[in-house]
Amino acid sequence: MTQTMPEHHAGGITPGPLDPVTFEVLKNAFVTAVDLMSEQIMRTCYSFVIYARDFSSALCDAEGNTVMQGTGDIAVHVGTLHFQCKAVLEEFGDDINPGDVFAVNDPYRGGTHFNDVSFIRPIFVGPRIIGFAQNKGHWADIGGTVPGSFDVNAKEHFGEGLRITPVRVWHRGRLLHDVAQLLVSNTRSPYSSMGDLNAQAEATAVCEREILRLVERYGTDVVVAAMAGVQDYVERIVRNRLAELPKGEWTAVDYLDADPGQPEGLVPISIKMTIDDEGIHYDLRGSAPAVSTFLNSGYGTTHSALYAGTKTFFPEVALNSGFYRVVQAEIGPEGTVVNAGWPHAVTGFCSGPYEKLMNGIFEIWSKVMPERAMACAFNLEYLLVGGRDARTTDRPYFMWYDWMAGGWGGRATKDGSGATAPVFGVGLAVQPVEGQERLSPVLTSAHRIVTDSGGPGRHRGGCGLEKGGVLTDCENTVMSYCCDRARSITWGIEGGLPSVPHGVWLNKGTDAERFLGVTFSGVPIKPGDSFTRPSAGGGGLGDPLTRDPAAVVEDVVDGYVSVERAAKDYGVVITVIDPELDRYEIDEPATESLRASIAAERSDWLQEDPQDVARRYRAGELDMLDLVRRYGVIVDWGTGELHERTTEQYRELMQRRSAAYWA
């Protein structure tokens, strides 16, 4: 089935032998080819993390540039797939054959973290490679010192998991069993890893088949020209859009909580963005040296954060290397938290620099495109409880591996989105409790929205959640956690306030209560222990004293905001008439006077002696929300010990993002 070459060349719009119709048809067909690959992996995968949509798919051209990425792909893989494809090309050069499939997960070659294993299949027409099909998925385990391969305390990659530099797994259509066996034998779940290895490789064959169908229909040259044309097309859209935007320079700084190898103090990630006639430029120089945990980012994931953060403001633009051409980055020398380099541990980048870069970019673009402004979102978090399941006599290994949705920041026209997947990947689904309870000896105590968790603002942040459980029949069980923002708290903008600190509590509300913080690993726990943690809400946008009191009452009716915090955070005094019938009234005179007094005093609150504030927290006179929203004081939430340097930095931030906008 062939078609004669179309005779019309649209004036300079599409290159070479392409007419506009063929171009549009192929552009859409590439989307279909990549999405078919995603669809297949969803249905055949073995890793529950892949099943929860932590995967991506791409069609790359013969040079490894991304032509089309899956429409449902997780944000964090954006802008890394071409690096991995190029790594295979560099490694194997002309020793790439029809029927070969390569694997790679190397974060030092543009990968994300070790769990994310890519399978890459060349697409041949005769002797010629015209492109590559790639599927990248998060294996539930890739070895290393802890189950799930998230070792917070790792300082170098050797303890984190298996590093897979580009390696051939199929040769001319034949599975290299020895190689595959070596890979999966270095994981805690060789059976499921082998299942994923097969499923991912099969998925790339789906894309290959679709591309070859297009070649048969339109000819090699047309398809190859369209692969280039699609990248040019995206570049053109973004450049057109840029032409309408102001030129200039913007900066933002966001922070990791701490570097345990250093004295207490927030760890800066500095972003400068310039828009000029050439495009969008990011400059991350000035960011802190690599930290002594695994919350570092390699160059691949740093680029991903920049692309994904920017893309949030160009939601309808397709993702490919044409986009990457317009977005340039200077990420500075190796050895920093945003360009860690070998052999720094980087697996926790997702909770660390990644989210800080994304949110910092949100802050910058909120100024460039005020109509799409958005305050900070909650931080990605992973809780792992692993050990032996004593409910059955064979005591199998179990892994309760959990991540939460949370709140996103307030927006220019409305409140933030509550209970939403992280910015790291909006398609990342949280797991059903009933499934988890079958697989693990953990009884979930709650999975609910937390009252007052949204950062107050004219448009408040979306609400965060709480999820925790009680251990039932287990042995040799440990808990690990990968998160951040117990101190660098999810912030508001334009006068809005922060939400709530992240962090895990053990046996909360009992004598044995302990605050374990946001990064720890291998904490032993036993049957009967309970644990819980919140996910933060989003930061608020705009001065909360300007929020419509009627909206505050609606929030009280739904329990998103308490009567007490309605007064403290919004200055809205509410009289409870009959809560059983949702009857609440605004006390208007009291509201007016409370708002006036808060407005008069709040700048002083941010100056109060931090030691004294910390003392009052320990004495139970003030609570956590008072400290983070009113006084700008950061303590160890368990012991109440003041973090002096952190508080200083945190107050500076509140000045800049919140107080500076208060009338």
Add this chain to the structure above:
Amino acid sequence: MSKQRVAVDVGGTFTDVCIFDETTRQVRVTKVPSTPSDPMRAVLDGVTRADVDLAAVSLFSHGTTVATNALITRNFRPAALVTTTGFRDVIEIRDGTKDDLWDAYHDVAPPYIRRRDRFEVSERIDYSGQVVTPLDEQEARRIAALLRKREVQTVAVCFVNSYVNPAHEIRMREILEEELPDATISTSAEILPEIFEHDRFTTTVANAVLAPLVSGYVSRLAEQLGAGGYAGDLLLLHSGGGSMTPRMVERYPVRLAASGIAAGAIAARHVAAQCGYANAIGLDMGGTSTDISLVHGGELRVTKEWSVEYGYPIIFPSIEVLTIGAGGGSIAYIDEAGSLRNGPQSAGADPGPACYAGGGTEPTNSDANLVLNRLGTSLAGGAKVLRPELAEKAILDGVARPLGLDVEQAASAILKVANANMADAVRLISIRRGYDPRDFALVAFGGAGALHGAEVARELGIPTVIVPANPGVTSALGCLLVDIRHDLSAMFGALAHEADEEEFENAFAGLEAEASARLRHEGVAPEDAVLQRLVSMRYLGQWRSLNVRCGSGRGALAEAVQLFHEQHEREYAFRRDDTPVEIYQLGLTAVGTTPKPAFTPHDASRKPAPAPLKTRKVYFDGNGWLDTPVHDRDALPAGSELTGPAVIDQLDSTTVVPPGTRAEVDEWLNIRIHLTEA
């Protein structure tokens, strides 16, 4: 007086009444405008206008959008959710994902029951069905009293792990019934006894919020029809492609969500089967969108992954229909980077395509068809006159000038993009599942399906296109053809090679007993009841499962496992015979067959087509302008043969037979276009 069957299909714009006369064996159709504020008015109005004597109706079936619309508008009576302490927000948290991954200003719709109307009660059952915390009856009574005070009319009771042990839900229901005797109570283990709290809760909540409205609508309609003399059961179309009586609608109103969408797919299957095709793809192209469905081996594809709105799954089997924004009114435009796009924006009914002279200035597919003379200037037998000069101007300004093309090249380009988009959608629903479109026939219907069908088929390598006799009202015909049908399920976790065959058999027997009871309750005679077992399986370690048919008795399970390997290979291109297969769930389809209309075939001995009405120049891609005969469909008897190019006009549609194809009118008055044997 001869007996009649009546089917009423309510659409967004029109309510179609389809009448099959059992004596003449002819179908006639009446269209009346829909009345969204009270849909029943259009139904009764249509019945009156079609001059139906209700006393002479043997079967009345009905596809309704009442449930779907209520879910979208959230226009409910006071409803509440009672759930396990700690889990009040399951239906708001959902799985946390959004459908639009990148637009931070595009939110998921709010849940069907607001947080203020969700209440927690102390109780807890674990994964194995053991009671961890007994139901606190005092608290339960307090909540029941509170709901009475709040004048709640319908309650969803959704407890964690109730799918293993429903005792607490049942007790809660009893307490609620005592305190709220007039309210409807939906318990999650009864509505959907399946694992995964969000899926089960949301389905139950949808059932609860729909209960007062839908039951009310259905019983009022049944009453009206009864008063008019109809003595039979009113059959309501549900999403699974079957129907149910008002007695079952009362318990499972949520099954009426997406009631209407299945009708077109059922009609496509029927038309394909008439022509001897067990494999067919339905292409139902209307003014704003196209619905694509797939029949394989005589059965429609069914999915349990669907929702009326993103984030709120309704886990009942539903006919799989892929809807894309491509219709006659879809707008073609040049995007900001210079590419020619088509849809999903539509000119709709107002202003409509440019050629409708309703003020539309953007070029649409209808404008392109008109400019190329594929579409005549008069629609609906002259009721609507189209203005080619307006279409030309819209195409010239919107597409031709920016791309440097002449008007006909531009119009042709618009249609090519539209056809390619539809072909891509067909690929998604076919190739994705391992079906090769070349093994299928394309049934093209809806107002615009027959204009595009042959070119879409050519794009996909589909050899045959079937255009039913009345393409514009084919969906209503689907309504006439449904059986009573229920879909039941039960969890069954075991490895297939270890499963106890007796336990397996007993589990099915339990479902069958329940299914038979339901059918009996609906007045289905035992000899009309057909039960089909299904088992849902996966390779040990996988997360998704596949549904395969299962027989009964010894060896049935082993056969099902073989079928699973085969189906897995077809859908995903690989099988692993050495890997253990896990049983996940059992399913049962219970069908109460209703007598189907028996259509009379026409004499289809071959005869040359009568002389065309006229000849006009029609533009075909690759051929340019060709002299093309234009036929009146009503004048083409069964057995007529035509060679493309030809255009066939009828009241509700236009069929294009491109050059290089051959068309015939078959004994059922379908037009069959053969693409490979010109």
